[in-house]
Amino acid sequence: MKKLRWLSGTLSALMITAAAFLIFPPDSYATDVSNTSNSVSPPSTEPLPVIGTEEKLRQLLQKANEQQQAFGRDVMVFEQAVPAPTAKNAVPAMAEQRDYSATNVQVQGVDEGDVIKTDGTYLYQASGEKVVITRAYPATDMKVVKTLRFDGGNFMPSELYVDDSHLVVIGTSSTRTIPSKKASATEIAQPYYSPTVHAYVYDIRDKAHIAKVRELELDGSYVSSRKIGSSLYLVSSKYLNYYPFAERNQPMEMPVYRDSKQSEEYQSISLKDTRYFPDRVEPSYLLIGAVNLDANKEMKVSSYLGSGENVYASTDHLYVTLTQWEMQATIQPTVKMAGNSFFRVMPPSDQKSSIYKFALKADAVSYQGKGEVPGTILNQFSLDEHNGYLRIATTNGDLFRNDEHTSKNNIYVLDEKLAITGKLEGIAPGEKIYSARFMGDRAYMVTFKKVDPLFVIDLKQPKTPKILGALKIPGYSDYLHPYDENHVIGFGKDTIEAMDSKRNFAWYQGMKIALFDVTDVTHPVEQFKEIIGDRGTDSELLQDHRALLFSREKNLLAFPVTVMTLKPQDKEQNTASTDFPAYGEFSFQGAYVYSLDLKNGFHLRKKITHLSPDAAQKAGANWYDSNDNIQRILYIGDALYTVSPNKIKAFNLTTLTQQGELDLAK
Template sequence: MKKPILTGLLVVAMAAALTPPGNQPPLQVHAAASEEGSDIQIRLNGQPFRDDRNPLLVEGVTLVPLRNIAEALGAEVKWDETTQSVLLRKDTSEIVLTVGSADAVKNGQPIRLEAAPRLSGDITMVPLRFIGESFDTLVTWNDATRTVSIDPLQALPTVGSYDNLKALLEKTQVVSGSTSDLRLFRENSSTAVMEKSETSNAISQSDSVAAAPAAPAEAKAKQSESGEYSQTNTQVEGVDEADVVKTDGTYMYQVNRGRVIITKAFPSNEMKVESVVDFDGQSFRPSELYVDDKHMIVIGTTNRNVNNPAAEPMPAPVEAPGGVMIKIAPVLPSSSVTKAVVYDITDKSAPKKQRELELDGNYVSSRKIGDAVYLITNKNARYSFLAKPATGVATEDEAKKHAPSYRDTAVSDEWKAIDYGEIRYFPDSPEANYMLIGGFNLSRPGQAMDVSAYLGSGQNVFASENNLYAAVSKTEPIRIMPAEIRHDSAAPATPGPDARIQGWVEPPAYERKTVVYKFRLEQGKTKFVTQGDAPGAVLNQFSMDEHNGIFRIATTKGDMWRTDENTSKNNLYTLDEALKPLGKIEGIAPGERIYSVRFMGNRAYMVTFKNTDPLFALDLTNPANPTVLGALKIPGFSDYLHPYDENHLIGFGKETVEVPVKGVKNPNPATMVYVQGMKLSLFDVTDVSNPVEKHKEVIGSRGTDSELLRNHKALLYSKETNLLAFPVTVYESTDSAADGFTTGSGKFSFQGAYVYRLDLQSGFDRKASITHISEEEKKKAGNGWYGSDRNVERILYIGDTLYTLSKGMIKANDLSTFVEKDSLTLP
């Protein structure tokens, strides 16, 4: 056989990147058919790239010749005639592709291509994006010119040295606080507020409006010897998130009062505590964990001294009453640390610690994709200390002391300071804060943790299987109140031309934007790709999504309390793979803010609220021109939206009642909104121009609450079994008011799990209310309940058994009848 001419390897599934308006594949082809992409132009590093073979379009995926592009990117290409395979090498990366197979191997790890390589005559054709991502390039698509651009990843400048760090921070006019960093506020300078990081939620994506959305991970139960078992309700299928409870179908692993308890859960009549991993004598405080077939990864926080205690001078003894001389140890500055401990759980009765990994800074979030685990932290740069007058050139020890550091016992028990030449910063927004990303691969226990440090921050994190996005809000003034002007209570209700003289002035206005940093994920390593921004601030992870290479982000801009042009408005933006703007919808629901967002393929659903709950359906079929399809206004609001199918979604939030304020007359009567009980809604969006609340359930009265409203991982949902369950604390109204609403919290009546069957015909059918609280404890509660070790935190199922977990107990109920079968008191 003649040796194929291999030209160009750049794996980029262009089902997303090569999509014309309408987000449809550039050419509609059948499974075995292909079409010439002769009108597709390729630019490599800014220059036109020509090859002997035009691209092919197969099922919307662009295939390009292999050898020439790969070699232009610096890769070595070798063809094996016997196995019909291609070996590509560049730096430390090695990839093996086989003609006719979508399964490839990179650095010994299996990967899946968007399409199988194929021979076109004697030329090997391969999917475009994969090689681009594998060899540090960014591939983008310009629909107007039908051009694919292959460019190097964005390069960020390095801090370089400790002195350069101090100079950078001086320029940003940053002052340091104990929990946040705030730039000095001046009329002609920018301001940026570091917000407290929060663990938040994001959403899964789907293939198209016509097809059902990609099922969230919890909807696809895993299989074990015990049968199917539920998983954590995660953001994106294939991207695991840490939680307080995990199961492998036989055992449960629970973060419990500073320990991890491993319980044999199935069968329920054999429930017992298998082992307790205790951290007594350590400052480590576990918060959540991951579990796979071989490993348990416990994540939490600890502290470490910034200075060497031996180097600190001991204060002189102090005379105490009675003439006793005492010594007071110096107060040593400490730094918050995020820690992950990896255990071998082959023997559940005796987990074996394999490795400890520590990153400076407060825990922001983490993800586990296959064997790869990623940790994201924020560390204060201690600017207040750095800004002290210098007494000369900083010593090496001083520089190391203030550098972000990490520890990985797979390499050394010692802490390692990150060299300033390896710390990068974002030129438009350096901050007195470091964002650290640490990645490690469980299948390579001897490989050191990959750590990247950036002078910046991350607040909300969205991750797909290939990319991680860290978003942070920035605040800048657009109008400043002069210091000499004060608001006068005698000022007119409406400002006139002489308002300044009368003492009236509009309050200062600020403009917020969200900066997004994109990182490529690869088997435990991360690479910075690019950055972009969008006006306004995101609510949480649900505000972000990636679909077919397009990044979508929903924001709120302005303030709800304002009545001028700077009142709040809600928006949705689409950005391409380089995070450059594509399309937008702005000005949705003025005067309100976003309460929840859900992306489902080529649609998005947004809930805003001030007095009523508008549910907006948005069409994202054409990323360059998203549109509003329809809206539904009903009382209440949804804090969390969850897909039911392509035409229905479930809302979890609160019911509200809007009543007029007495004494205020028309034509503009004032109203007051009272939040009532927890509300479940099933929305029908079959007719997207006219969404309908098909079914509704209100739980309790004012004061009723659920962790689910703040943390999506508290939800158990399985469409296959119509099972819906979540923890809830219920308050019942004691009011007998004829108007049917309450203005104060009712009386505590229940804490535990509410379990429903849900279908389109019957709606929400509550089948069980499972509590761990005894009647005696309930009587002691009186009107209020402030929590105990018997508060149900999570619900899951294994086989035919439903389990509810609190810190003090595990209960097992039959999944069909919900009759209690067994229980176990936890130590």
């Protein structure tokens, strides 16, 4: 049985840190940074040069290594990109007439993979090393109709896509690789395991005869994917082992891919088909695969010497971003103190984000150009394409500094060629972005330090973005979701300020949900709020927007949550001066189901758990089977479903009385 134990984290995970708090004058929330902005490279729409030969690749990597070492660090690449978990109203990905919920996605018409999908009758669920297909409707007669297992036990499904014809199962497998050549006669070539993105495509038109029709493989670690209509786009990053190749003259292992529709053999991507970004060389390959699932054509793969962190897609373009950190190695870090805690403040760094733009076709992608903005990009919701412009929210500077290098937040507007055409810089000095959301001609941005400023930003004139208003309240929002054009829902944490005036941070507390009224954009207000649990309460929604179920038409809001509750004496301690606010004890894991309207605000209709009374009691002692954790909530027709790896429960959508239950652990 898989177990989960609640443990105390390190101090860095226990407090929300920040620089000295600044009070902004009411007419100015931004500072003039015209003389301090990072210099960025001009945009480029020129075709990228081809690497061509191993000697050219060796030269590029050597140059990159020298440049990185000049700034005090070796070449480094992270194969696994930070998700999601993340620029418009989050809406169902498929515009179906049937009354059922779809994945909460960022852009209408651009589907995102998730662990659970439905087509209005069946549930498709990635669970451990298998995919379970359940006939979920009607709710009173649920039944598992198919369990998909994968050969070799070397594949872990992580995301699914479903349409009328296909089920796509995406995950990662590991390949055991033996170097093709020893470095010397005395050295033994050590095998290593390299990750591969693997996608299985099934024909699901006949549920009685679900059949695998295609396998796709893309070298490297999974970064992200999108599906638009019948077109699937996969993004991976393959680490390039620089040192054996550059210093020992070992041959380079080239990236490969496979599409079983054409051949069972792996196809190698040659250096003649691999391009590089002249001003930014990374020791990894960025691979983008595109395939039309309805066409009998091979997956087309584009290969670039580079890597990616965040992926944003509109219906027309795919954007991949990468952060550049450049530090002065000659300046030593300083040690500072926050209360009883010490931390190192690094030398000033020049932070930039590169943005690579690709045009999306039905079965291919094509490079369009590169842009650059100062600062770092939080996640996919910090980017948005609107009326031909790309809007980006960034944070630059250092949060722990209180000089001219302190953190600042910015909005940039880029034209079709990725040139900066408008900017708003220096917002909320000393804070950093916790969430951003673009909605039409507006942007909503939450920064945080001790309180949560919600900024309303006007983007109607792309060349002159401006702040319309701001609201300061305790806590912060990790995710912003549109309710309508004048109201935004925030999901995050409540906070309390450290009582010691020398401390420049706040302690996070329970989960907070809030409805913001921005009808008067100059004076946004927190119309309603709800605090769930105490310190330690958490929800997958705060890291992954796909965990949210919301329907304004059905007056329905639901999400999974793990609730921690303080004892009365500890609750009193947390409101008094204390060095370390207490964590709550486990009290609940499951789904909170709310109604939400503009008159009554949040109303908790039901708490649903998959834990048995015995398991709940064990959970109170810090142990329980995490496969009972509710992952997603969705609806089909008049039924609401809660889904965990071990169980599916169904409830009447109107009364929330239970209609059915299916045990998946048998």
